[in-house]
Amino acid sequence: MSAPLSKFRPAYVVGIGLHRYQHISETPYPVLGLAAVREALADARIEWPAVESVYHGTALLGMASTRVMLRHLGGTGIPMQQVENASASGSTAFRLAAYEVATGVADVALALGVDKPSARPLAGSQTGIRGIEGGRIVPFTHFALLAQKYMDRHGATPEDFARVAVKNHGNGAHNKYAQRQQARSLVDVLNDPPISGPLTRLQCCPVGEGAAAVIVASEDAIARLGIDRRRCVRVLSSAQRTEVVYAESSNFDAELTRQTTAQAIADAGIAPRDLDVIELHDAFTVEEIFYLEAMGIASPGEAPAMLKAGAFDIGGDVAVSPSGGLLAMGHPIGPTGVGQIAEITRQLRGEAGARQHEGAKLGLAHMVGVGAVCVVHVLGETSSFL
C-alpha cells in the first residue's frame, strides 16, 4: 500500500533560487546550477554543509552531471543523484526530496534542476515499435490535433487559445528569471508565424537552458538552523502517476492530469477551487485550457470564457502561471518543475512583487512529461501549520 505524504512528518520549502531561463548559449551548465543553488542557500540563510542530500532533475545533460558541478560548493560527501523523468524531471526530483525529508531519512534535501537542450532522441523512438507517422507528428502537431478537436466539440476559436499566451507573456514580462519578458497583444499572438493548426509561434514554449533550486527541510532542521518560519511553505501533498489505456486515447495527458490532480487535491484535504495559484504544464496554449478543465477549476468547455473574463489572471479567482508559465518563463526541461515550486513559494510568501496574487495561501504545481508521466504537488502557506 502506498502512503501519501501527509502520513509522514511535515516537509517545508525553506529556500529557492534560480538562474534565468535563456536561449541556449556557450555557458557551461555548472555556471547555471551553481547560481541557482547559491541563491537558494542565501534565500534560506543556511550554508551548503547543512544540505544532506541532492536530487537533480535533468534530462539532457548526459550521465553523471551532478557531483562534477556541485563539488565547487565544497565536497561534503553527501548522496547525490540525477533524476530523469522527461519534462517532469524537476518535479520528480522535488517529490523525492520532499519524501526523503518527510520520512526522516534526511532533515535537509536539495531539489535541483539544470539542463541544456540537445538533440538526443527519445528512448521511445528506440523501443523497436514504430509508428506510421514517419516523424511528421511532433508535440506541437499533437496539441494542434487536440485543439482542433476541442474547437469542434466546444465551439472554441483560435482567439480562445491565443488569450492564454497573452496572459502568460504578460506575467512573464514581470519575471526577471523568464526567458520571454515581453508582453504581447492578442493581435501579436494571432499574427505570429503559424506553426501547426491554430498554434502560432508565441503559443509554443521556448526550450532553452537554465537552473532552479529548492531546499526542503523538516521542522527539526528549521529550528536547529534558525530558519525564518514565516518564509517556510509546507508541502501538503505529492502525487505521481503514469498513463494507462484510456477510453479517450488521444488526450492522454488530460486524463492523466485529471487522475493525478484529484489524488494530490484529496491528499491535501482541499477542493480544486480552494487553490489561489497554479503553475501548470502550458508548453502549448491549448494545454492550459485542457488541464484547468481536467483539474476541476473549470467545467468542460468553460475555461475559455473564464480566461476571457480574467478568472485566471493575477488578482482573478486563481492566478494561473503567474511566473509566465512554460510559454513565457520557458521550459528548459530539468529546471521547469523545480522553478514552478520556486514561483509558488514566492507567491505564498507574498514576495512576488509585481506578479503577486494577493492573499495566496494554497498553490498547485503540475507537470506532465513524455511517456506519459504526471507529477502534482500542493503547497500551503504556513501561518496555519507552524
Add this chain to the structure above:
Amino acid sequence: MGDASSEPELSHPDLYASRDGATVELLGMRCAACGYVAFPRQRYGCEKCGATGAALVDVALATGGTLVSYATVHMHQAKNIAAPFVIGEVELDAGPTLRATMVEQNDAGLDVGARVTGRLHPAPAVDGAGAKLELRFARVAS
C-alpha cells in the same frame, strides 16, 4: 498480398500491407485475454492487461474510419520533411485511433466526422532511394 515484382516497395512493410494491389490493411494485433485491439502489433505484452505469448494474435485491420481531428502543419524542423502537410486523426472502425498524413494537401475539404480510408501514396523521395509507397488517409468521396 500484392505481387511485389509489379508494385513499388512499401515504406513500412512491417506496419501495413497491400492486398491485391488495391486495398491496404494495417498490421495490428488483438489480445485474446482482454479483447484490446492495438496498432502497431508487438510481442512485448498487452498494454491494457499485460498478457503475452499466444494471447497476442495478429490481425489485419481495415483502414476505414472517421476523421476525428486534423491539423495543417506549417513548419517542421526536420530538413527532409517538407511543410505544409496535413495530419489527420482517424478513429478506425476496427477500434484503434491513429494519426497519419492525409493525401489532401490542405484542410479546406476536411471536416471532423468525415469518412476516410487508407491509401497507398508515393512517399517523398529519400536521397537516391527508389520510389516507395506509404500509407496515407484520404476523404472518401460521398
